[in-house]
Amino acid sequence: MTEATTRRATRDRLAAPAPTAPEAPIHETSMAETPVPMTPIPMAPGALVGDGKNTMASQLVDRLREAIVSGRLEAGSKINLERARERFSVSLSPLREALARLIADGLVVFEDNRGYRVAPVSLSNLAEITRLREEVEVLALRQAIAIGTVDWEGDVMRALHRMNRIERDPAQPETLEQWEAYHREFHLTLIAGCRMPLLLNFCGVLLNLNDRYRRTFLRRTPGGDRNVAQEHGEIAQLAVARDADDACARLREHIHRTGTNLQRHLAGTLAP
Amino acid sequence: MTEATTRRATRDRLAAPAPTAPEAPIHETSMAETPVPMTPIPMAPGALVGDGKNTMASQLVDRLREAIVSGRLEAGSKINLERARERFSVSLSPLREALARLIADGLVVFEDNRGYRVAPVSLSNLAEITRLREEVEVLALRQAIAIGTVDWEGDVMRALHRMNRIERDPAQPETLEQWEAYHREFHLTLIAGCRMPLLLNFCGVLLNLNDRYRRTFLRRTPGGDRNVAQEHGEIAQLAVARDADDACARLREHIHRTGTNLQRHLAGTLAP
DNA sequence: TGCTCACATATCATCGATTATTCGTCAATC
DNA sequence: GATTGACGAATAATCGATGATATGTGAGCA
Numbered sequence: 001m002t003e004a005t006t007r008r009a010t011r012d013r014l015a016a017p018a019p020t021a022p023e024a025p026i027h028e029t030s031m032a033e034t035p036v037p038m039t040p041i042p043m044a045p046g047a048l049v050g051d052g053k054n055t056m057a058s059q060l061v062d063r064l065r066e067a068i069v070s071g072r073l074e075a076g077s078k079i080n081l082e083r084a085r086e087r088f089s090v091s092l093s094p095l096r097e098a099l100a101r102l103i104a105d106g107l108v109v110f111e112d113n114r115g116y117r118v119a120p121v122s123l124s125n126l127a128e129i130t131r132l133r134e135e136v137e138v139l140a141l142r143q144a145i146a147i148g149t150v151d152w153e154g155d156v157m158r159a160l161h162r163m164n165r166i167e168r169d170p171a172q173p174e175t176l177e178q179w180e181a182y183h184r185e186f187h188l189t190l191i192a193g194c195r196m197p198l199l200l201n202f203c204g205v206l207l208n209l210n211d212r213y214r215r216t217f218l219r220r221t222p223g224g225d226r227n228v229a230q231e232h233g234e235i236a237q238l239a240v241a242r243d244a245d246d247a248c249a250r251l252r253e254h255i256h257r258t259g260t261n262l263q264r265h266l267a268g269t270l271a272p
Numbered sequence: 273m274t275e276a277t278t279r280r281a282t283r284d285r286l287a288a289p290a291p292t293a294p295e296a297p298i299h300e301t302s303m304a305e306t307p308v309p310m311t312p313i314p315m316a317p318g319a320l321v322g323d324g325k326n327t328m329a330s331q332l333v334d335r336l337r338e339a340i341v342s343g344r345l346e347a348g349s350k351i352n353l354e355r356a357r358e359r360f361s362v363s364l365s366p367l368r369e370a371l372a373r374l375i376a377d378g379l380v381v382f383e384d385n386r387g388y389r390v391a392p393v394s395l396s397n398l399a400e401i402t403r404l405r406e407e408v409e410v411l412a413l414r415q416a417i418a419i420g421t422v423d424w425e426g427d428v429m430r431a432l433h434r435m436n437r438i439e440r441d442p443a444q445p446e447t448l449e450q451w452e453a454y455h456r457e458f459h460l461t462l463i464a465g466c467r468m469p470l471l472l473n474f475c476g477v478l479l480n481l482n483d484r485y486r487r488t489f490l491r492r493t494p495g496g497d498r499n500v501a502q503e504h505g506e507i508a509q510l511a512v513a514r515d516a517d518d519a520c521a522r523l524r525e526h527i528h529r530t531g532t533n534l535q536r537h538l539a540g541t542l543a544p
Numbered sequence: 545t546g547c548t549c550a551c552a553t554a555t556c557a558t559c560g561a562t563t564a565t566t567c568g569t570c571a572a573t574c
Numbered sequence: 575g576a577t578t579g580a581c582g583a584a585t586a587a588t589c590g591a592t593g594a595t596a597t598g599t600g601a602g603c604a
Binding site: 053054055057058092093096097098100101103104106112113125128129131132135136139196197198199202206209 | 325326327329330364365368369370372373375376378384385397400401403404407408411468469470471474478481
């Protein structure tokens with residue numbers, strides 16, 4: 001039970017700064033902070049209850065990622081270390097370590113002696129993300145359909161159900177955030193059955209990058225006139241029915257349409 | 273004047289520790305250090321004379337990557353920070369930052385409060401690497417053949433020529449190292465024409481991971497009875513001739529055969 | 545007016561010391 | 575005799591301070 005004491009002390013130390021206000025922007029431009037209440041994120045699959053995120057650096061990775069994907073940290077903006085240090089109430093070492101890890105996600109870019117900055121967005125970047133998702137996510141799905149277990153089927157249906165039950169109300173931003181989280185989990189669960197860690201990791205990165213575009217440009221009109229829920233449902237049904245060709249075709253269309261949609265919105269944002 | 277003094281001091285500081293002995297093993301096990309004389313590496317393409325690697329952390333990334341891919345740092349072994357700090361003559365901050373960046377390469381794994389370790393090797397990991405290389409490297413090649421410029425064609429032929437001119441003499445380890453560098457560059461150049469940064473980055477990661485297996489298990493008998501040089505030549509010729517289907521088929525076979533070869537050697541190492 | 549160079553300032557990079565956590569060991573207990 | 579809990583050594587994580595680099599500014603000159 002001495003251990004309990006020690007642990008509790010740590011938890012307090014770590015928990016204390018969290019409830020404070022959501023991070024204000026670090027970059028020089030933009031100061032209107034969207035008061036998003038930092039959802040108690042149902043983080044990436046594979047995270048056991050007590051295993052991860054005990055250190056400053058690891059928590060920072062999540063906080064920074066969320067801040068970037070949500071658009072609170074403007075694309076392309078410089079990350080001033082001193083201000084970020086204050087904002088997140090940490091020291092330089094864990095901050096730099098967290099940023100270094102985020103390079104892997106493609107959300108942060110770095111240059112020697114010039115520091116870190118939020119990865120920029122561009123039409124070509126979006127096009128590549130879409131194209132690669134079509135290829136690798138479909139590849140993963142095909143493999144998942146081939147070797148996925150019954151448990152995997154169950155996971156897929158559960159993820160689908162949870163996502164579709166969320167009522168997306170623009171007046172309640174937290175419902176949008178929640179849907180984003182479930183949507184991400186749905187796509188990851190769909191392919192998780194393939195049991196190829198490197199591939200899943202890469203798909204997760206692409207999904208993150210894609211989500212940043214959607215959350216920035218399609219915040220309230222996610223599907224346009226599409227019935228996204230139906231698309232998801234069909235893909236899931238075909239997948240658990242082990243109809244590989246049709247499931248993959250539908251997933252590919254789904255990704256492609258989303259990409260086209262985003263492309264249009266982004267072009268509208270950049271051009272005028 | 274003052275500035276000149278400052279700069280000179282810095283350069284000396286950075287240059288000084290480099291020529292010292294090659295890094296001895298950091299991990300607890302294994303103490304017989306292969307006295308590989310740390311080739312003055314013809315580093316990754318795209319490195320201008322003065323652009324990158326000015327900081328301790330960035331230099332460390334390269335040194336550590338080389339140490340891991342070459343096998344000097346044993347797969348799966350724990351990386352003791354204090355010993356690594358001494359060995360590489362740096363402080364903890366840049367060391368941790370460098371290790372954090374190497375997570376992206378899949379060469380290092382991390383766990384909160386348990387530190388960093390060299391990524392383990394396994395048959396399933398090798399199988400996935402091979403499978404993914406077949407898919408994504410071929411995808412990249414097809415795109416490169418579709419849109420690659422004449423400059424790209426030239427780059428491919430040059431890379432092929434340089435690689436094939438190296439005489440691989442097991443008695444002269446530096447020739448093996450040199451060939452590895454050129455070989456890596458050949459494969460990357462072959463697909464560089466596709467102009468998809470994310471895809472190229474992923475291919476580079478896979479190539480690195482693959483090279484670790486080859487350099488560990490196929491150090492002196494790279495091709496078995498295969499004529500690897502001829503395989504490379506044919507792929508290059510087909511690529512610049514814009515024969516996409518044949519080039520991709522050959523590349524896929526090439527990757528697959530290499531994988532099978534490695535699988536056999538690795539199985540022989542793990543089993544008995 | 546436009547350019548170059550020195551200086552001041554802001555920022556990034558690194559270090560050494562301090563704090564927190566884990567892991568091995570051993571004694572106490574059931 | 576096995577399990578549990580407490581200690582101490584080893585190691586990881588964090589911090590505050592210092593050193594190095596880049597960037598902005600203005601004087602001097604063509």
